[in-house]
Amino acid sequence: MDKIFLHGMKADTLIGVYDWEREHRQTLVIDLDIGIAEKQALSDDIADTVHYGEVCEAVRSSLRNQDFLLLEMLAEHIAALVLNDFKALWVRVKVVKPGILPDVKEVGVEIERSAD
Structure with a gap:
């Protein structure tokens, strides 16, 4: 399996369990590793692979329009979006x-999910 990655992507969302966290959107830093089939690397056509620009915009747009209490749920949301909307084989968020x-310096979560 090959992978495409986006590391250090910044996205704003409403996140947190404390009242003071929920007063303003926060900027999160997201790393995505997206598993793709090896055959996708054999084509030079963007339509044959996962378009990382579209992934970035989809994640940012989705987070802009939602709010979360926990980073764990936010990571699950991103994983589902990548697996379902972009037909990835595997994702690490x-x-x-x-x-x-x-x-x-930083706190966070990391999850890995596979398409079933």
């Missing part, structure tokens, strides 16, 4: 909430 805790 890492979501980082930078600077949310004093003296902690």
Whole structure:
């Protein structure tokens, strides 16, 4: 299996369990690794693969229009979007909430999901 990746993508959404977190949208940093079939790398046609520009826009648009309490649910949402809308074979989603805790550079979650 081959993979396409988007690392360091920034996206804004309403996220958090505390009232002060829910007052303003926060910028998250997202890494995506997207598994594709090897045959997709044999074509030079964008229609034969996962278009990472479209993935980026779909994730950002979806997060703009939703809110979440937990990073875990947000990561699940992104994984489902990539697997269902882009027919990926596998996806790894890492979501980082930078600077949310004093003296902690970043907190986050990382999940891996496969198409069934």
